[in-house]
Amino acid sequence: DGGITQSPKYLFRKEGQNVTLSCEQNLNHDAMYWYRQDPGQGLRLIYYSQIVNDFQKGDIAEGYSVSREKKESFPLTVTSAQKNPTAFYLCASSIYENTGELFFGEGSRLTVL
């Protein structure tokens, strides 16, 4: 079945460590996104990519990095520079059109110990 796979589902990190969240899609979508969700707040965009080897910062990119070497994959690295990384992270994708429907993965919950 086509879809978006995020891993790991749960991740614990010690302060000062970088961690990488995986996002893979087999929907043949061009555009991919990373959102952060905190309790009581709406989704906030971290990074997005419209094509391979290209990505743009979203509203809260500081302390995060991404790469887009393959169409199917858009990993997110949460660096030690991110001051408050404990959150629920959601990956999404859509076709590269302004009218495209957005689809989400199941999310990854990161907790900093």
Place this chain on the structure above:
Amino acid sequence: KQEVTQIPAALSVPEGENLVLNCSFTDSAIYNLQWFRQDPGKGLTSLLLIQSSQREQTSGRLNASLDKSSGRSTLYIAASQPGDSATYLCAVRPMEYGNKLVFGAGTILRVKS
């Protein structure tokens, strides 16, 4: 800057009741509006996508309407069931931002049996 507001923030209804969730946005220049459902600890599931040229979309017991000129959308759920309990989010794709969505904070729905 586009802002999306959802009212009410939470809603509790008895099983079988018809209900309406509201979504408002500040800038009518949008490509489309999308309604999502989110269960606790899960990703978002797309429910309905309404393009800017459309007035409504229907899927089963769900009906979503769009009034672009007034900056409003409603999600109507007929004959609610306990399984409908979830958080419902709406998001708009502004023409100003190209391929990014702006989300509301969501409405938490509880359907009591």
